[in-house]
Amino acid sequence: MDLQLLGLSFITVFLAEIGDKSQLAAIALGGSSKYPRAVFLGSTVALVLASFLGVIAGGGVAQFLPEKILKAIAAIGFAIMALRLVWCSESE
Amino acid sequence: METANLKSIPSEEKFQDTANKVIRHGEPSSPSLTVQPSQSHKTLELQSSLKWSFWTVFSSTFITIFFAEMGDKTQLVTLLMSAESQSPGIVFLGAAMALISTSLLGVIIGYWLSKKLSPKTLDLTVAILLLFITGWLMSDVIC
Numbered sequence: 001m002d003l004q005l006l007g008l009s010f011i012t013v014f015l016a017e018i019g020d021k022s023q024l025a026a027i028a029l030g031g032s033s034k035y036p037r038a039v040f041l042g043s044t045v046a047l048v049l050a051s052f053l054g055v056i057a058g059g060g061v062a063q064f065l066p067e068k069i070l071k072a073i074a075a076i077g078f079a080i081m082a083l084r085l086v087w088c089s090e091s092e
Numbered sequence: 093m094e095t096a097n098l099k100s101i102p103s104e105e106k107f108q109d110t111a112n113k114v115i116r117h118g119e120p121s122s123p124s125l126t127v128q129p130s131q132s133h134k135t136l137e138l139q140s141s142l143k144w145s146f147w148t149v150f151s152s153t154f155i156t157i158f159f160a161e162m163g164d165k166t167q168l169v170t171l172l173m174s175a176e177s178q179s180p181g182i183v184f185l186g187a188a189m190a191l192i193s194t195s196l197l198g199v200i201i202g203y204w205l206s207k208k209l210s211p212k213t214l215d216l217t218v219a220i221l222l223l224f225i226t227g228w229l230m231s232d233v234i235c
Contacts, residue, residue, distance in 0.1 A: 027199070
């Protein structure tokens with residue numbers, strides 16, 4: 001087992017991911033949700049699956065998955081969650 | 093007991109509201125402890141709607157973060173590193189551990205913040221943060 005490679009990939013991804021969109025999303029969703037555990041599970045599975053697909057598919061991943069459309073869908077999803085939070089607490 | 097649960101579906105929203113209030117002040121994993129014993133029927137309905145809600149939280153988190161991460165720099169870093177090295181398995185293992193720790197850190201920070209802020213301030217802060225992420229993602233899409 002190449003521990004140096006393991007450490008290198010850990011540190012690289014860790015530094016790339018600190019303060020990134022998905023960590024901010026984990027902070028936001030984990031704070032607002034009644035189920036921080038569900039948020040943790042959901043984001044972990046999503047992130048690991050995304051990087052797994054990256055390793056498996058290599059460069060071909062961009063060809064069969066329209067990245068911009070997926071990101072736009074995610075953006076809409078976050079916007080809906082934000083609006084729902086404001087909306088629901090106002091009408092309460 | 094099961095049929096009682098099924099019948100409660102139309103009023104689920106109402107119980108969801110009650111559940112929100114109970115949870116906000118109590119332990120997230122054991123809402124039934126805060127309910128009086130005389131309300132045991134309600135407790136069952138509460139639990140059924142809570143169970144549904146756990147998976148809603150899970151799936152909405154999963155879908156948004158998965159879609160946001162596709163083609164993002166983390167995925168590209170993993171992709172490049174595994175392509176360069178002879179052992180993609182180790183790269184994936186390191187990346188997976190890093191991703192688990194960052195999301196655990198994020199959720200812990202969020203949970204800690206939720207204890208510090210009042211519910212109203214928290215909702216507003218989270219909404220602004222989510223809209224910020226939306227803007228960030230949209231700038232990725234447009235540029």
